[in-house]
């Protein structure tokens with residue numbers, strides 16, 4: 253497996269003065285995103301249901317922690333209010349919280365199907381909705397969601413519920429982009445397999461990718477940074493594949 257290029261790590265202040273909420277911040281892509289965004293000057297509201305992981309990310313980034321379940325609207329409403337008060341407003345949201353589910357369509361218990369849709373799709377929607385009152389007050393506000401190569405090109409048997417939730421995120425992204433323009437840009441990143449806890453036991457998938465390796469979480473964070481920053485000021489409703497070429501391979 254070839255290795256990921258090492259980013260130079262030189263902060264350029266691309267999010268200086270921006271106040272960003274990141275869900276899933278206790279682990280994986282959300283944590284890598286929080287670290288990169290802090291390096292680029294953002295003040296952060298870190299949301300997750302895992303208090304220990306949240307604390308670790310907060311120590312690394314100086315962000316404020318909000319322990320929430322993204323399917324609980326009342327918890328989110330409260331967290332959004334407290335986050336906006338603490339940071340003096342919210343300019344952006346990165347929806348990185350999510351769960352994986354593997355199981356063929358015929359075998360998926362209905363309760364599991366609902367849970368995957370509830371967390372990945374409805375949770376992404378609820379977080380965005382709860383932060384909207386603050387986003388719409390800011391110039392150049394942004395929401396970035398995380399779909400998946402399984403949503404963009406759902407051709408791997410055994411991922412039906414997950415793929416449906418991620419395909420839903422792609423449609424949600426485009427529908428919200430139309431609805432919230434011109435005040436809020438809404439985009440999503442569609443990663444292939446990423447080296448996080450979610451990929452445990454499946455890291456041998458490198459051959460499926462044109463680049464012959466899975467992604468480092470920092471490579472997804474870099475795409476999230478681009479879409480959140482002013483560099484993407486004319487980008488909305490887009491789905492950026494960050495999947496080592498899986499989508500065309």
Ligand SMILES: NC(=O)c1ccc[n+]([C@@H]2O[C@H](COP(=O)([O-])OP(=O)(O)OC[C@H]3O[C@@H](n4cnc5c(N)ncnc54)[C@H](O)[C@@H]3O)[C@@H](O)[C@H]2O)c1
Nearest residue numbers: 276278279280281300301321322349350400445446448450
């Ligand atoms: N790792 C991959 O291969 C991969 C590939 C494509 C897309 N994604 C997506 O990227 C996102 C981040 O995944 P990751 O790889 O960093 O996984 P991860 O398991 O490392 O992190 C997910 C985080 O989401 C949090 N979370 C889950 N359900 C929650 C809930 N109901 N409320 C609050 N927090 C909750 C978890 O506590 C965890 O901290 C997910 O949406 C995932 O579907 C991951």
